[in-house]
Amino acid sequence: MSEITSLPLSRRSLIVGAGATAAMLAGTRTGLAADPLKVGFVYVGPIGDHGYSYSHDLGRKAVEAEFGDRVKVTFVENVNEGPDSERVIRQLATAGNGLIFSTSFGFMQPTIRVARQFPKVVFEHATGYMRADNVGIYNGRFYEGRAVLGTIAGLVSKTGSVGYVASFPIPEVIMGINAFLLAARKVRPDLTVKVIWLNSWYDPGKEADAAKALIDGGADVIAQHVDSPAAMQVAEARGAYAFGQASDMSRFAPRAHLTAIVYDWAPYYKERVKLVLDGAWKSDDTWWGLKEGLIRMAPYNPSLPEEIRKQADAVRDAIAAGTLQPFAGPVKDQKGAVRIAAGETISDADLLKMDWLVEGVQS
The missing domain is CATH 3.40.50.2300 (Response regulator)
Known part of the structure; x- marks a missing residue:
């Protein structure tokens, strides 16, 4: 061997x-x-x-x-x-x-x-x-798209609480949650993200139950790193907003679906x-990632105000151009320890072994 x-x-x-x-x-x-x-x-x-x-x-x-x-x-x-x-x-x-x-x-x-x-x-x-x-x-680079979603969430949430239905605590998923919250806090510093881990990529029943629990707990926006539209359908029924995963899922929740990360x-x-x-x-x-077109954003919900669209587009375009790094310091973890110092950013090697959540994530 x-x-x-x-x-x-x-x-x-x-x-x-x-x-x-x-x-x-x-x-x-x-x-x-x-x-x-x-x-x-x-x-x-x-x-x-x-x-x-x-x-x-x-x-x-x-x-x-x-x-x-x-x-x-x-x-x-x-x-x-x-x-x-x-x-x-x-x-x-x-x-x-x-x-x-x-x-x-x-x-x-x-x-x-x-x-x-x-x-x-x-x-x-x-x-x-x-x-x-x-x-x-x-x-x-899924986390790049999640930074765009986080920007929108920070601008539309009224409660300051976002629910996140997550699959497995592996680096791919963890970096997405972190990029989402870091971007959201740039426009709303008090926003928090509550994560429910399912240890499954695809289980519509569990995904729906998690979304219900998160909304019952005060979340008015639902994000996800699981693969069915079940969580979004719950958001549609409960009057919350939501984001699709990997494809445009707007047909399943035409009111709730604000946009989605599309994988091409x-x-x-x-x-x-x-x-x-x-x-x-x-x-x-x-x-x-966004630069190469493997990651792109689905069309925005028509109800989304123009000013929010412009801010989301600005984040998307800056990431694609390399002028905005979703993990630019200072960044603290859940325990308050500085993980990325001011003026620094994180390397790809460290991204791909990320096993810590940022300050403001509740899991």
Whole structure:
């Protein structure tokens, strides 16, 4: 078994030797140029979640539309993180898929293990940090969009209390909560965020119950890092505001839905498939956000005042331009300790291992 080593010059990843080289992978595709490239996608939720897995599946469909009969694309949905995902990923490799996208954080170790056994197969893993010669990683800077949502929440909340329905306390989710509150407090310094952890990416019943509890506790705005529109539908029924997750969810809550972070994976998927088809793929570490268009904002609710729209747009545009850093110091954690000093910002490496919540988050 290859040894895991840190790559000092890398922005955020670990390289795991898998015994394959870019030249070997390129040569494999060249030799099969006459055959369609078989591409497999593994999703943690159903494609009908209208959130994260749904957004990835739109990217899959874009690949089919772009490359036609040059590819043969399949997907497996509702795959549990852990042993189930390793079994599914291995089955896709055994079935002759030359490129496999595993799209959830908990698929990371299973992807690495299967990649060691199939050095001629190309693997791409979303939201993780472990790479190999035949494993690339990719991620979205979701926290950038959440800073825009936080700005809006701070401007529309009357109670100063926002509810946050969260999945797992992993860095991706924690940095989103923190960016949301830091942005909200720039426009309303007394605002607090109450988090309910579900330890699930997709469970509409639990999501609805959490939203009800948060609203009963005084929240008049609901944010979420879970994948169904259930929490927003509760907000609609209870007279609160809400934000969608991963796609425009306004049709489920036309009054409550103020906007949403939209994940657009299509450009990335098309780029990576083309590289494999051309025999030019190599393991890479990609983290795109508002600037690159992987993250964008859904249309604002027509009821949102123009002044609030302008402030939200200004935050979005400044982040995309690199002139505004959502984690610029000073930043304190829940215990009041300074985590980011005044005049400083946080590195990507520290973002990707963030395990602390900012001052004002109640969890």
